[in-house]
Amino acid sequence: MKFIVKLSLVCWIIFISGLPCFGARRALLVGISDYRALPDVVKGRMLSDLRGPINDVKAMEQALLAYGFKKSEIKVLTNQWATRERLEGSFRDWLTDGTGQGDTVVFYFSGHGTQVKDFNGDEKDGLDEVLCPYDTDPKTGNNTIVDDEFGSWLRRLHDRTVVVIVDSCYSGDAIRGIRGVTVSRLETVATTRIKNISFASYNPPPICRGLARGVTDVPPGVVFMGASMEWQPAFEIRRHGSFYGGFTFGLTAKMRELVNPTYGELFDRAKHMVMDGMRLPQTPVMFADARVAKRPAFGGKVYESPIPKPDIEKREKVLVAMEPGEGGGDQDFWAIRKALSRLDFVRLCQSSDFFDRLLQVEKKSDGFSAKLINRIGDVEYLNTSSVDDLIQKLKKRLEYAYTVKNLSRITNPRPPFRIHLWLQDEDRRDFWVGERIGFKVKSERDAYILIINVDTEGNFHIIFPNKYQKENLVRAGVIYSFPDPHACGFQIGEPVGEELVKVIATDRPLNLEALGPNNFESYFNEAGVISMPRGIGGTVLNNIGSTLSSGRFAWSEDSLVIRSHKQP
Structure with missing residues (x-):
């Protein structure tokens, strides 16, 4: 054509x-x-x-x-x-x-x-x-x-x-x-x-x-x-x-x-x-x-179909399926399976079922070679010397999957207003380590916004408001850039993998300390961003869900995914 x-x-x-x-x-x-x-x-x-x-x-x-x-x-x-x-x-x-x-x-x-x-x-x-x-x-x-x-x-x-x-x-x-x-x-x-x-x-x-x-x-x-x-x-x-x-x-x-x-x-x-x-x-x-x-x-919509209201307070475990690879003995397979079953945010399932992650493990002469695959087919390769080492590496990646799965559940399918989040390079989602990126936000009405990032290891970051930008009111119809257009942008770093960025907009400001991180300013990192490990971030996640479901706020949200890769 x-x-x-x-x-x-x-x-x-x-x-x-x-x-x-x-x-x-x-x-x-x-x-x-x-x-x-x-x-x-x-x-x-x-x-x-x-x-x-x-x-x-x-x-x-x-x-x-x-x-x-x-x-x-x-x-x-x-x-x-x-x-x-x-x-x-x-x-x-x-x-x-x-x-x-x-x-x-x-x-x-x-x-x-x-x-x-x-x-x-x-x-x-x-x-x-x-x-x-x-x-x-x-x-x-x-x-x-x-x-x-x-x-x-x-x-x-x-x-x-x-x-x-x-x-x-x-x-x-x-x-x-x-x-x-x-x-x-x-x-x-x-x-x-x-x-x-x-x-x-x-x-x-x-x-x-x-x-x-x-x-x-x-x-x-x-x-x-x-x-x-x-x-x-x-x-x-x-x-x-x-x-x-x-x-x-x-x-x-x-x-x-x-x-x-x-x-x-x-x-x-x-x-x-x-x-x-x-x-x-x-x-x-x-x-x-x-x-x-x-x-x-x-030509225009004639009637509005009912939309089920999601239970944004409910937390769901990560569904993990396992498949043995070549050279792996039953003893190793069951040891890995038993260790995963002890993680409180994981539920094991069959590979033929709907899963969040599929784990394929192969025994090598010097340890284990594993592939952790998401439901689309993206692969993370893990080479380890022992079962314990493999479980530690898996734990970080499954913590990410758990946090993202439940943060993604905080959604408002028919909100009273729209908030839009996008990358400055709008159609890209994959980036090299070392590249700098920025985000843009626009709201249909005046709103207070919270921009959250979950990194590849499940750590929880509030990138706006931050140490240098504490005023988080955005005006209707105005496009805002993060970081500030005069700044250098956020730099993609290691470890490589997938990250989630989510914006939540409310008609009234959310109290950050009421959401969980007491004395939250102590969590500021060198870039001025609030960074919390999964345990504390999980508390914030739970409190955000219960706060938004209380009916006291008019709210909207949007999110995007970015992936980082090492240059060949």
Whole structure:
């Protein structure tokens, strides 16, 4: 495809006409979990079915109902009913021929995607993006929908408001990177799966050879909201005991939570949830005219669905699964397991269950080699000389997981006002040791803010207010930078790993000493930040939860995750 900004079809494509949206509505929702030709092995890679698309379709249908769609206006194709022929026919009959000028059209697809060689020269990277219907053949690439052809379908939907949501991906590499440099490769775990397949060979349909250069695949006046860049994976994840596409889960959650959002607001919050709430290695992307981005999403919300109020005072243990590696004896395995069971913040579980951390241990001649893997597949490598040494290293990392898990539970899904926290380098989450970073904050109303950091070892830091900035009132609509723009910024240090930063905003100031750290100024470190070990930080965490749940404060929160890496 050739667009003003080059993005993949893992996106929303919103074709905006100049006409107001007063017409009929039609939605075509497609979800494919069970492919006819899968599982299969292509080029040495096992290609598997998916587990989330049927749930994705159900979630999207329920979300659209809140925006005024009727069930009779929504057509669903799943699994064997979503062949290439049926999908094209339904698009033509239900959407193109079934709607007219001024109508609203929604097309949603959840399933596998891939990239193939571009044969008509319209792609700068030499690759076309492809959607995979139920009867896609991974040996030949037959029965696919190439972006050039999909664009020709969209050009028939002129004079209509068209929303296309596609949750699939075109890269099969599960990696994290910094400016094009791969810094880590994610492990395959039972709690996630990449929505991508590859072909043994590919012969393009005639339309992909015949389009002239300069003909765009999508009509002018489009808006893209992408689940990931075209070189990134898009994941499906396990949530609430079921699997969903990560982007779809974030998008539909924000469709439910937000009160009559604009397209821009909806995208920003879904993107934030994907990158920081779910910590997925994919960066959603939006390209939209500013005027269009400010329009009410899907024409405006009709009713507000009830949102369960989270129990922010409840504390949950870290769920740890264990798998023995090669060379490890039963005695060592059970010794490690017994030691972990004694930690008051850990609960052991099966590796087939939903876990927070998966521990794989291998016995070496000089000790133990262990991998501690989170539910996404990020790995921490631990080499130790003894069981006791391994437990000490694990304890610090599991303390971090415990603190972050429970700090993340302090959330207000439908707050009276919004507070937004972001990095100065907004789309980055991975940094080299030694880099300097800064944060920005903006509140919808005057508020008192608390910025908390949990480092890689579970230590608890209050970075604002601090020794040098004790006044923590922020004014509505004003962007504040931390540290001060004239300062050097926070420097990324060791040990490497993941850290959480969270801002809590209240309509009245919180009393820090009442939250736990008596004589809290004694905890100031050299940078003027309040730093506390996990034991004291845990007390503060508990008191924050009980204070905010008391009903005495109007409050909001936001958070983000950063990861540090050593340069090669």
